[in-house]
Amino acid sequence: MNLDFYMPVKTISGCDCVSSNSDVLCGLGKKCMIVTGTSSAKKSGALDDVIAALEKHSVEYKIFDEVKENPYLQTCFAAGREAREFDADFIIGIGGGSPLDSAKSIAVFAANPDLKPHDIYDREWENQALPIILVGTTAGTGSEVSAVSVMTDAETGRKKALTDPQCFAQISFLDPKYTYSVPYDVTVSTALDALAHATEGFLSPKCTEIAELFARKAIPMIWNKLELLEESTGEISKETRNELYYGSIFAGYVLCSVGTAFPHPFGYILTEDFNIPHGRACAAFLSELFMHTMEADPQRAVEFLEIIDRPYTNFCALTDKLADFKNVKMTEEQIEKYSARWINLKNFKNVRGGYSVEKGKELFKKLFS
Ligand code: NAP
Ligand code: FE
Numbered sequence: 001m002n003l004d005f006y007m008p009v010k011t012i013s014g015c016d017c018v019s020s021n022s023d024v025l026c027g028l029g030k031k032c033m034i035v036t037g038t039s040s041a042k043k044s045g046a047l048d049d050v051i052a053a054l055e056k057h058s059v060e061y062k063i064f065d066e067v068k069e070n071p072y073l074q075t076c077f078a079a080g081r082e083a084r085e086f087d088a089d090f091i092i093g094i095g096g097g098s099p100l101d102s103a104k105s106i107a108v109f110a111a112n113p114d115l116k117p118h119d120i121y122d123r124e125w126e127n128q129a130l131p132i133i134l135v136g137t138t139a140g141t142g143s144e145v146s147a148v149s150v151m152t153d154a155e156t157g158r159k160k161a162l163t164d165p166q167c168f169a170q171i172s173f174l175d176p177k178y179t180y181s182v183p184y185d186v187t188v189s190t191a192l193d194a195l196a197h198a199t200e201g202f203l204s205p206k207c208t209e210i211a212e213l214f215a216r217k218a219i220p221m222i223w224n225k226l227e228l229l230e231e232s233t234g235e236i237s238k239e240t241r242n243e244l245y246y247g248s249i250f251a252g253y254v255l256c257s258v259g260t261a262f263p264h265p266f267g268y269i270l271t272e273d274f275n276i277p278h279g280r281a282c283a284a285f286l287s288e289l290f291m292h293t294m295e296a297d298p299q300r301a302v303e304f305l306e307i308i309d310r311p312y313t314n315f316c317a318l319t320d321k322l323a324d325f326k327n328v329k330m331t332e333e334q335i336e337k338y339s340a341r342w343i344n345l346k347n348f349k350n351v352r353g354g355y356s357v358e359k360g361k362e363l364f365k366k367l368f369s
Pocket of ligand 2: 141264278282
């Protein structure tokens with residue numbers, strides 16, 4: 001039995017949890033930098049709640065609102081310097097995965113003046129990252145409870161994940177009401193991301209007993225609501241939003257404990273070069289992951305189908321449809337170039353029966369040639 005699990009984030013959940021628990025911000029210092037995207041922190045109401053909480057405890061703040069989707073490593077580096085110049089004692093990230101992941105790297109850069117942008121991946125840093133507080137506004141990445149920060153290198157356009165225990169938040173506030181303003185398309189894509197985290201983890205040979213519990217909780221919560229979203233493109237109920245948000249957190253625990261399989265690194269390519277949002281991009285490869293598992297370990301594949309209570313055709317049809325990647329076309333040369341990135345890809349070890357560069361190439365030809 002494998003009960004390994006490490007998740008040091010203090011989570012505070014429920015409606016109005018920021019306002020009701022502002023006291024926890026007291027002991028962190030006198031100054032903080034708030035990291036946000038362009039508008040989501042304001043639209044969701046989270047920024048107002050955080051500012052009110054900080055003002056109540058006389059914490060001075062500076063807002064850095066320049067984080068874009070698929071945030072640049074170089075932006076995080078620059079923000080880290082700003083946080084240092086401001087003398088920030090801690091960092092608060094508010095938003096979807098992009099601002100939350102940025103807040104983590106900014107906390108590292110702020111504490112380590114000698115770190116150049118790429119050093120964050122390439123070498124150990126000396127000083128402990130500043131404490132990180134996160135307030136999520138999308139139901140997707142589970143960044144609130146993961147040690148992952150995904151950034152894009154502005155020089156190469158490539159996404160790369162940094163995974164380090166110092167990227168765990170000290171506290172994450174989980175209030176689904178902040179997702180009520182998320183547009184339909186983003187809701188679908190982020191839900192697909194959460195489904196991918198739970199599915200990739202559940203189907204992985206490294207899935208522990210604890211991760212399996214979380215996956216079994218997350219998968220139906222997200223799957224059932226995705227079926228609903230597919231049927232109606234109209235207003236999304238609060239009940240659906242709440243379920244998706246908490247489902248994304250359970251899926252985040254799975255991600256945190258098991259990591260991801262090939263849908264994630266393959267999906268990065270669709271985001272980088274074909275502008276497909278992260279969740280849809282990863283979901284484009286879930287059918288293949290399922291069919292591959294069906295061959296390598298039919299029993300596990302059947303267990304997955306029992307969780308969603310649907311035949312495999314439904315799973316593949318719905319994820320393919322919502323991923324909506326049919327317009328992506330690649331040449332053989334492009335596929336060859338992408339496949340060079342998969343040599344020694346550790347995500348292949350997260351697949352039952354293993355996976356290979358050759359299989360990846362065949363898959364890309366089948367889907368995109
Ligand atoms: P996102 O990139 O943070 O946001 C997508 C869009 O939704 C943005 O336009 C954003 O606006 C908007 N938005 C967010 N919350 C909103 C709200 N409450 N109301 C209205 N609009 C809202 O999307 P995401 O899918 O959450 O994050 C994706 C990123 O996370 C990718 O870079 C991905 O690689 C990474 N990721 C990280 C992990 C992890 O474990 N750390 C896991 C999976 C993925 P603004 O631009 O104004 O913010
Ligand atoms: Fe993801």
